[in-house]
Amino acid sequence: MKVTTKRLKATSPLSTDYSLHKLFMNQLREMIWSKRLFSKTIPKLIHNISSPNLIFIMNDHAAVTRNQIIRLQKALELNDVKGKGKKCVVIQALINKSKSTLEYTEQGPVRDAAIVANVQKIEHYSIAAITTLIEFGKVLRKDAIVDLLSKILIEEKQTDIVLSEAAYNTINFDAAIDENKFLASHYYRRKTH
Structure with missing residues:
Protein backbone atom coordinates (compact mmCIF):
# COMPACT_ATOMS: atom_id res chain seq x y z
CA MET A 1 0.00 0.00 0.00
CA LYS A 2 1.50 3.27 -1.12
CA VAL A 3 1.01 6.29 1.12
CA THR A 4 1.17 9.69 -0.49
CA THR A 5 1.41 13.03 1.17
CA LYS A 6 0.34 16.34 -0.22
CA ARG A 7 2.55 19.37 -0.01
CA LEU A 8 1.03 22.35 1.70
CA LYS A 9 0.36 25.33 -0.51
CA ALA A 10 2.13 28.54 0.37
CA THR A 11 -1.24 30.19 0.98
CA SER A 12 -2.38 27.51 3.43
CA PRO A 13 -2.61 28.71 7.04
CA LEU A 14 -0.60 25.62 7.94
CA SER A 15 2.27 26.34 5.57
CA THR A 16 5.76 26.58 7.00
CA ASP A 17 5.87 30.37 6.65
CA TYR A 18 2.75 30.78 8.78
CA SER A 19 3.90 32.02 12.17
CA LEU A 20 2.24 31.73 15.56
CA HIS A 21 1.92 35.51 15.53
CA LYS A 22 -0.08 35.39 12.28
CA LEU A 23 -2.24 32.61 13.69
CA PHE A 24 -2.79 34.69 16.82
CA MET A 25 -3.76 37.77 14.81
CA ASN A 26 -6.11 35.84 12.53
CA GLN A 27 -7.88 34.25 15.46
CA LEU A 28 -8.09 37.60 17.21
CA ARG A 29 -9.68 39.04 14.05
CA GLU A 30 -12.15 36.11 14.01
CA MET A 31 -13.07 36.86 17.61
CA ILE A 32 -13.81 40.53 16.94
CA TRP A 33 -15.89 39.57 13.88
CA SER A 34 -17.79 37.05 16.02
CA LYS A 35 -18.48 39.57 18.77
CA ARG A 36 -19.71 42.14 16.26
CA LEU A 37 -22.09 39.63 14.65
CA PHE A 38 -23.36 38.43 18.03
CA SER A 39 -23.83 42.04 19.17
CA LYS A 40 -26.16 42.57 16.20
CA THR A 41 -28.04 39.35 16.99
CA ILE A 42 -28.68 39.93 20.69
CA PRO A 43 -31.47 42.54 20.18
CA LYS A 44 -33.32 40.10 17.87
CA LEU A 45 -33.11 37.43 20.55
CA ILE A 46 -34.23 39.82 23.29
CA HIS A 47 -37.26 40.78 21.21
CA ASN A 48 -38.32 37.11 21.25
CA ILE A 49 -37.78 36.39 24.96
CA SER A 50 -40.74 36.21 27.35
CA SER A 51 -38.87 35.86 30.67
CA PRO A 52 -38.22 39.29 32.27
CA ASN A 53 -35.15 37.84 34.02
CA LEU A 54 -33.72 36.54 30.75
CA ILE A 55 -34.40 39.88 29.06
CA PHE A 56 -32.42 41.58 31.84
CA ILE A 57 -29.56 39.06 31.52
CA MET A 58 -29.38 39.46 27.74
CA ASN A 59 -29.55 43.29 27.90
CA ASP A 60 -26.67 43.18 30.37
CA HIS A 61 -24.77 40.81 28.08
CA ALA A 62 -25.34 43.14 25.13
CA ALA A 63 -23.57 45.93 27.03
CA VAL A 64 -20.76 43.56 28.06
CA THR A 65 -20.34 42.41 24.45
CA ARG A 66 -20.03 46.01 23.23
CA ASN A 67 -17.23 46.57 25.78
CA GLN A 68 -15.55 43.35 24.67
CA ILE A 69 -15.50 44.61 21.08
CA ILE A 70 -13.72 47.76 22.29
CA ARG A 71 -11.15 45.63 24.13
CA LEU A 72 -10.59 43.45 21.07
CA GLN A 73 -10.12 46.56 18.90
CA LYS A 74 -7.52 47.77 21.40
CA ALA A 75 -5.80 44.36 21.26
CA LEU A 76 -5.55 44.61 17.49
CA GLU A 77 -4.28 48.20 17.70
CA LEU A 78 -1.54 47.09 20.08
CA ASN A 79 -0.26 44.99 17.16
CA ASP A 80 -0.77 47.74 14.57
CA VAL A 81 -3.60 45.74 12.98
CA LYS A 82 -6.73 47.55 11.86
CA GLY A 83 -9.93 46.50 13.61
CA LYS A 84 -11.13 44.62 10.57
CA TYR A 104 -39.74 26.59 15.06
CA THR A 105 -40.67 27.71 18.57
CA GLU A 106 -43.51 29.86 19.82
CA GLN A 107 -43.00 32.86 22.07
CA GLY A 108 -42.83 31.57 25.62
CA PRO A 109 -40.82 29.40 28.00
CA VAL A 110 -39.74 26.77 25.45
CA ARG A 111 -38.33 29.47 23.16
CA ASP A 112 -36.60 31.04 26.18
CA ALA A 113 -35.02 27.67 27.02
CA ALA A 114 -33.89 27.25 23.40
CA ILE A 115 -32.40 30.75 23.35
CA VAL A 116 -30.47 30.03 26.55
CA ALA A 117 -29.17 26.76 25.08
CA ASN A 118 -28.05 28.46 21.87
CA VAL A 119 -26.46 31.44 23.59
CA GLN A 120 -24.56 29.09 25.90
CA LYS A 121 -23.18 27.24 22.87
CA ILE A 122 -21.89 30.58 21.57
CA GLU A 123 -20.45 31.39 24.99
CA HIS A 124 -18.73 27.99 25.25
CA TYR A 125 -17.10 28.44 21.85
CA SER A 126 -15.99 31.94 22.84
CA ILE A 127 -14.54 30.66 26.12
CA ALA A 128 -12.51 28.03 24.25
CA ALA A 129 -11.33 30.50 21.59
CA ILE A 130 -10.36 33.17 24.11
CA THR A 131 -8.55 30.63 26.30
CA THR A 132 -6.51 29.61 23.25
CA LEU A 133 -5.78 33.24 22.40
CA ILE A 134 -4.59 33.86 25.97
CA GLU A 135 -2.21 30.90 25.75
CA PHE A 136 -0.87 32.11 22.39
CA GLY A 137 -0.48 35.61 23.83
CA LYS A 138 1.48 34.32 26.81
CA VAL A 139 3.94 32.47 24.56
CA LEU A 140 4.27 35.52 22.31
CA ARG A 141 4.72 37.77 25.36
CA LYS A 142 1.75 39.95 24.48
CA ASP A 143 1.03 40.78 28.11
CA ALA A 144 -1.22 43.78 27.44
CA ILE A 145 -3.36 41.71 25.07
CA VAL A 146 -3.45 38.80 27.52
CA ASP A 147 -4.79 41.20 30.17
CA LEU A 148 -7.55 42.41 27.83
CA LEU A 149 -8.46 38.86 26.84
CA SER A 150 -8.43 37.67 30.46
CA LYS A 151 -11.08 40.24 31.33
CA ILE A 152 -13.22 39.01 28.43
CA LEU A 153 -12.76 35.40 29.54
CA ILE A 154 -13.96 36.21 33.06
CA GLU A 155 -17.05 37.93 31.60
CA GLU A 156 -17.80 35.01 29.28
CA LYS A 157 -17.58 32.52 32.12
CA GLN A 158 -19.77 34.72 34.31
CA THR A 159 -22.40 34.97 31.56
CA ASP A 160 -22.41 31.20 31.23
CA ILE A 161 -22.96 30.82 34.99
CA VAL A 162 -25.78 33.40 35.02
CA LEU A 163 -27.50 31.71 32.07
CA SER A 164 -27.19 28.30 33.73
CA GLU A 165 -28.67 29.63 36.96
CA ALA A 166 -31.58 31.29 35.14
CA ALA A 167 -32.25 28.10 33.21
CA TYR A 168 -32.13 25.97 36.34
CA ASN A 169 -34.09 28.32 38.61
CA THR A 170 -37.04 29.06 36.31
CA ILE A 171 -36.70 28.90 32.55
CA ASN A 172 -36.32 25.15 32.09
CA PHE A 173 -39.04 24.46 34.65
CA ASP A 174 -41.36 26.93 32.92
CA ALA A 175 -40.66 25.13 29.64
CA ALA A 176 -41.82 21.89 31.26
CA ILE A 177 -45.46 22.95 31.34
CA ASP A 178 -47.57 20.52 33.34
CA GLU A 179 -50.75 18.82 32.13
CA ASN A 180 -52.95 21.59 33.52
CA LYS A 181 -51.00 24.27 31.62
CA PHE A 182 -49.66 25.78 34.84
CA LEU A 183 -46.05 26.86 34.80
CA ALA A 184 -44.06 24.23 36.59
CA SER A 185 -41.67 26.78 38.09
CA HIS A 186 -44.04 27.70 40.90
CA TYR A 187 -43.62 24.13 42.18
CA TYR A 188 -39.85 24.16 41.99
CA ARG A 189 -38.68 27.65 42.92
CA ARG A 190 -35.73 27.57 45.16
CA LYS A 191 -35.85 29.74 48.24
CA THR A 192 -33.54 32.73 48.16
CA HIS A 193 -32.05 34.28 51.24
Whole structure:
Protein backbone atom coordinates (compact mmCIF):
# COMPACT_ATOMS: atom_id res chain seq x y z
CA MET A 1 0.00 0.00 0.00
CA LYS A 2 1.50 3.27 -1.12
CA VAL A 3 1.01 6.29 1.12
CA THR A 4 1.17 9.69 -0.49
CA THR A 5 1.41 13.03 1.17
CA LYS A 6 0.34 16.34 -0.22
CA ARG A 7 2.55 19.37 -0.01
CA LEU A 8 1.03 22.35 1.70
CA LYS A 9 0.36 25.33 -0.51
CA ALA A 10 2.13 28.54 0.37
CA THR A 11 -1.24 30.19 0.98
CA SER A 12 -2.38 27.51 3.43
CA PRO A 13 -2.61 28.71 7.04
CA LEU A 14 -0.60 25.62 7.94
CA SER A 15 2.27 26.34 5.57
CA THR A 16 5.76 26.58 7.00
CA ASP A 17 5.87 30.37 6.65
CA TYR A 18 2.75 30.78 8.78
CA SER A 19 3.90 32.02 12.17
CA LEU A 20 2.24 31.73 15.56
CA HIS A 21 1.92 35.51 15.53
CA LYS A 22 -0.08 35.39 12.28
CA LEU A 23 -2.24 32.61 13.69
CA PHE A 24 -2.79 34.69 16.82
CA MET A 25 -3.76 37.77 14.81
CA ASN A 26 -6.11 35.84 12.53
CA GLN A 27 -7.88 34.25 15.46
CA LEU A 28 -8.09 37.60 17.21
CA ARG A 29 -9.68 39.04 14.05
CA GLU A 30 -12.15 36.11 14.01
CA MET A 31 -13.07 36.86 17.61
CA ILE A 32 -13.81 40.53 16.94
CA TRP A 33 -15.89 39.57 13.88
CA SER A 34 -17.79 37.05 16.02
CA LYS A 35 -18.48 39.57 18.77
CA ARG A 36 -19.71 42.14 16.26
CA LEU A 37 -22.09 39.63 14.65
CA PHE A 38 -23.36 38.43 18.03
CA SER A 39 -23.83 42.04 19.17
CA LYS A 40 -26.16 42.57 16.20
CA THR A 41 -28.04 39.35 16.99
CA ILE A 42 -28.68 39.93 20.69
CA PRO A 43 -31.47 42.54 20.18
CA LYS A 44 -33.32 40.10 17.87
CA LEU A 45 -33.11 37.43 20.55
CA ILE A 46 -34.23 39.82 23.29
CA HIS A 47 -37.26 40.78 21.21
CA ASN A 48 -38.32 37.11 21.25
CA ILE A 49 -37.78 36.39 24.96
CA SER A 50 -40.74 36.21 27.35
CA SER A 51 -38.87 35.86 30.67
CA PRO A 52 -38.22 39.29 32.27
CA ASN A 53 -35.15 37.84 34.02
CA LEU A 54 -33.72 36.54 30.75
CA ILE A 55 -34.40 39.88 29.06
CA PHE A 56 -32.42 41.58 31.84
CA ILE A 57 -29.56 39.06 31.52
CA MET A 58 -29.38 39.46 27.74
CA ASN A 59 -29.55 43.29 27.90
CA ASP A 60 -26.67 43.18 30.37
CA HIS A 61 -24.77 40.81 28.08
CA ALA A 62 -25.34 43.14 25.13
CA ALA A 63 -23.57 45.93 27.03
CA VAL A 64 -20.76 43.56 28.06
CA THR A 65 -20.34 42.41 24.45
CA ARG A 66 -20.03 46.01 23.23
CA ASN A 67 -17.23 46.57 25.78
CA GLN A 68 -15.55 43.35 24.67
CA ILE A 69 -15.50 44.61 21.08
CA ILE A 70 -13.72 47.76 22.29
CA ARG A 71 -11.15 45.63 24.13
CA LEU A 72 -10.59 43.45 21.07
CA GLN A 73 -10.12 46.56 18.90
CA LYS A 74 -7.52 47.77 21.40
CA ALA A 75 -5.80 44.36 21.26
CA LEU A 76 -5.55 44.61 17.49
CA GLU A 77 -4.28 48.20 17.70
CA LEU A 78 -1.54 47.09 20.08
CA ASN A 79 -0.26 44.99 17.16
CA ASP A 80 -0.77 47.74 14.57
CA VAL A 81 -3.60 45.74 12.98
CA LYS A 82 -6.73 47.55 11.86
CA GLY A 83 -9.93 46.50 13.61
CA LYS A 84 -11.13 44.62 10.57
CA GLY A 85 -12.57 41.28 11.49
CA LYS A 86 -12.25 37.94 9.81
CA LYS A 87 -15.28 35.75 9.25
CA CYS A 88 -15.68 32.90 11.74
CA VAL A 89 -17.84 30.18 10.22
CA VAL A 90 -18.37 28.43 13.55
CA ILE A 91 -19.90 31.46 15.25
CA GLN A 92 -21.90 32.25 12.13
CA ALA A 93 -23.36 28.72 12.20
CA LEU A 94 -24.17 28.97 15.92
CA ILE A 95 -25.85 32.35 15.44
CA ASN A 96 -27.80 31.03 12.45
CA LYS A 97 -28.96 28.16 14.68
CA SER A 98 -30.13 30.70 17.27
CA LYS A 99 -32.12 32.56 14.63
CA SER A 100 -33.66 29.38 13.24
CA THR A 101 -34.84 28.50 16.75
CA LEU A 102 -37.16 31.47 16.52
CA GLU A 103 -38.84 29.93 13.47
CA TYR A 104 -39.74 26.59 15.06
CA THR A 105 -40.67 27.71 18.57
CA GLU A 106 -43.51 29.86 19.82
CA GLN A 107 -43.00 32.86 22.07
CA GLY A 108 -42.83 31.57 25.62
CA PRO A 109 -40.82 29.40 28.00
CA VAL A 110 -39.74 26.77 25.45
CA ARG A 111 -38.33 29.47 23.16
CA ASP A 112 -36.60 31.04 26.18
CA ALA A 113 -35.02 27.67 27.02
CA ALA A 114 -33.89 27.25 23.40
CA ILE A 115 -32.40 30.75 23.35
CA VAL A 116 -30.47 30.03 26.55
CA ALA A 117 -29.17 26.76 25.08
CA ASN A 118 -28.05 28.46 21.87
CA VAL A 119 -26.46 31.44 23.59
CA GLN A 120 -24.56 29.09 25.90
CA LYS A 121 -23.18 27.24 22.87
CA ILE A 122 -21.89 30.58 21.57
CA GLU A 123 -20.45 31.39 24.99
CA HIS A 124 -18.73 27.99 25.25
CA TYR A 125 -17.10 28.44 21.85
CA SER A 126 -15.99 31.94 22.84
CA ILE A 127 -14.54 30.66 26.12
CA ALA A 128 -12.51 28.03 24.25
CA ALA A 129 -11.33 30.50 21.59
CA ILE A 130 -10.36 33.17 24.11
CA THR A 131 -8.55 30.63 26.30
CA THR A 132 -6.51 29.61 23.25
CA LEU A 133 -5.78 33.24 22.40
CA ILE A 134 -4.59 33.86 25.97
CA GLU A 135 -2.21 30.90 25.75
CA PHE A 136 -0.87 32.11 22.39
CA GLY A 137 -0.48 35.61 23.83
CA LYS A 138 1.48 34.32 26.81
CA VAL A 139 3.94 32.47 24.56
CA LEU A 140 4.27 35.52 22.31
CA ARG A 141 4.72 37.77 25.36
CA LYS A 142 1.75 39.95 24.48
CA ASP A 143 1.03 40.78 28.11
CA ALA A 144 -1.22 43.78 27.44
CA ILE A 145 -3.36 41.71 25.07
CA VAL A 146 -3.45 38.80 27.52
CA ASP A 147 -4.79 41.20 30.17
CA LEU A 148 -7.55 42.41 27.83
CA LEU A 149 -8.46 38.86 26.84
CA SER A 150 -8.43 37.67 30.46
CA LYS A 151 -11.08 40.24 31.33
CA ILE A 152 -13.22 39.01 28.43
CA LEU A 153 -12.76 35.40 29.54
CA ILE A 154 -13.96 36.21 33.06
CA GLU A 155 -17.05 37.93 31.60
CA GLU A 156 -17.80 35.01 29.28
CA LYS A 157 -17.58 32.52 32.12
CA GLN A 158 -19.77 34.72 34.31
CA THR A 159 -22.40 34.97 31.56
CA ASP A 160 -22.41 31.20 31.23
CA ILE A 161 -22.96 30.82 34.99
CA VAL A 162 -25.78 33.40 35.02
CA LEU A 163 -27.50 31.71 32.07
CA SER A 164 -27.19 28.30 33.73
CA GLU A 165 -28.67 29.63 36.96
CA ALA A 166 -31.58 31.29 35.14
CA ALA A 167 -32.25 28.10 33.21
CA TYR A 168 -32.13 25.97 36.34
CA ASN A 169 -34.09 28.32 38.61
CA THR A 170 -37.04 29.06 36.31
CA ILE A 171 -36.70 28.90 32.55
CA ASN A 172 -36.32 25.15 32.09
CA PHE A 173 -39.04 24.46 34.65
CA ASP A 174 -41.36 26.93 32.92
CA ALA A 175 -40.66 25.13 29.64
CA ALA A 176 -41.82 21.89 31.26
CA ILE A 177 -45.46 22.95 31.34
CA ASP A 178 -47.57 20.52 33.34
CA GLU A 179 -50.75 18.82 32.13
CA ASN A 180 -52.95 21.59 33.52
CA LYS A 181 -51.00 24.27 31.62
CA PHE A 182 -49.66 25.78 34.84
CA LEU A 183 -46.05 26.86 34.80
CA ALA A 184 -44.06 24.23 36.59
CA SER A 185 -41.67 26.78 38.09
CA HIS A 186 -44.04 27.70 40.90
CA TYR A 187 -43.62 24.13 42.18
CA TYR A 188 -39.85 24.16 41.99
CA ARG A 189 -38.68 27.65 42.92
CA ARG A 190 -35.73 27.57 45.16
CA LYS A 191 -35.85 29.74 48.24
CA THR A 192 -33.54 32.73 48.16
CA HIS A 193 -32.05 34.28 51.24
